[in-house]
Amino acid sequence: MKTSARIAAIALSGLALSLGAHAEEVYRDMTPYIDYGSKPRASDDARHTNTYQYWKDNARIDPQRASSATQFWTVNWKYKDPPFNDTLHGGHDAQDRGAELYRQLNADGRFAACLGAKKGELKGLRLQYPQYRKDMQRVVGLEAMIEHCADKQGMKLVNGSYDNSAVSVYITAFSNGMPIRIDVSKGPLKESFENGKKLFHTKAGWTNFSCATCHVSVVGKNLRGQTPTTHYGDVAHWPTWRSKDELQSLHVRFTECNRNSGVQPLQIGSKEYTDIEVFMTALSNGYPVVNPSQRD
Ligand code: HEC
Numbered sequence: 001m002k003t004s005a006r007i008a009a010i011a012l013s014g015l016a017l018s019l020g021a022h023a024e025e026v027y028r029d030m031t032p033y034i035d036y037g038s039k040p041r042a043s044d045d046a047r048h049t050n051t052y053q054y055w056k057d058n059a060r061i062d063p064q065r066a067s068s069a070t071q072f073w074t075v076n077w078k079y080k081d082p083p084f085n086d087t088l089h090g091g092h093d094a095q096d097r098g099a100e101l102y103r104q105l106n107a108d109g110r111f112a113a114c115l116g117a118k119k120g121e122l123k124g125l126r127l128q129y130p131q132y133r134k135d136m137q138r139v140v141g142l143e144a145m146i147e148h149c150a151d152k153q154g155m156k157l158v159n160g161s162y163d164n165s166a167v168s169v170y171i172t173a174f175s176n177g178m179p180i181r182i183d184v185s186k187g188p189l190k191e192s193f194e195n196g197k198k199l200f201h202t203k204a205g206w207t208n209f210s211c212a213t214c215h216v217s218v219v220g221k222n223l224r225g226q227t228p229t230t231h232y233g234d235v236a237h238w239p240t241w242r243s244k245d246e247l248q249s250l251h252v253r254f255t256e257c258n259r260n261s262g263v264q265p266l267q268i269g270s271k272e273y274t275d276i277e278v279f280m281t282a283l284s285n286g287y288p289v290v291n292p293s294q295r296d
Contacts, residue, residue, distance in 0.1 A: 098170025
């Protein structure tokens with residue numbers, strides 16, 4: 001290498017180093033953490049918004065509460081889940097579409113095996129996600145894994161697309177009634193949980209809101225006609241059918257919340273969104289899976 005080129009290379013690496021160091025030091029406003037404890041679960045919401053008392057027990061959701069305009073948010077929209085909501089909606093079409101795609105993908109059983117279904121058993125598979133994959137060296141959500149495994153079968157099922165979420169709905173429904181139970185007390189999932197927690201509380205965008213600004217600090221307040229609810233117990237009904245006629249995965253929901261608060265959305269399936277997913281999944285521990293579901 002010529003001397004001048006070498007000097008340029010050294011200067012560049014120095015610049016990269018100083019930029020790297022600088023990136024670590026960027027100042028960010030944070031919404032203070034509430035007490036998440038070491039083994040978070042949905043029932044911890046009793047210590048926070050305590051709307052948990054209204055939605056903890058599916059059998060006891062008070063229909064009066066759910067039909068009162070000023071109180072219905074307090075049941076965390078759970079009255080839109082079966083068994084309360086027995087209307088036929090787009091989530092059911094998605095489940096059928098998911099079944100059809102699954103049959104094609106799993107013709108030789110390799111798709112199910114790739115997803116981690118023992119002997120092709122789909123019951124309980126949803127509860128294994130998000131999980132750390134040694135072979136992929138990262139934590140993945142079910143939808144990311146559907147994309148990965150479909151790819152191996154020669155089918156493109158982009159994470160966040162209708163078809164990808166449809167397969168996820170189909171698989172998720174096999175775990176109906178089974179409580180979410182991810183362990184974030186150690187290893188890569190703990191790391192992911194901690195980073196997700198941090199991201200959830202980091203303020204960003206022109207509103208300088210964090211996820212927690214809405215889902216912790218202003219829960220129950222009217223925000224342009226919408227009322228944010230607790231972030232506890234949310235994950236069990238995703239992917240969900242939105243009343244604007246859109247099937248959404250959890251990550252797609254994150255992009256919507258980001259846009260609504262003036263923040264550039266991140267990539268679906270990105271490490272950051274996956275970490276937030278891990279954080280929110282832990283906050284749903286103990287809450288039973290319910291799908292197909294519907295939300296406004
Ligand atoms: C400007 C306020 C605001 C911000 C900031 C915000 N959200 Fe939301 N979010 C809402 C509202 C309002 C809803 C709809 C009511 C509800 O379900 O809480 C919602 C819904 C959701 C839902 C769906 C809940 C369900 O079960 O249907 C999830 C998940 C969610 N937000 C996650 C996030 C995440 C993650 C962030 C940060 C990246 C975030 N939100 C930032 C206001 C906000």
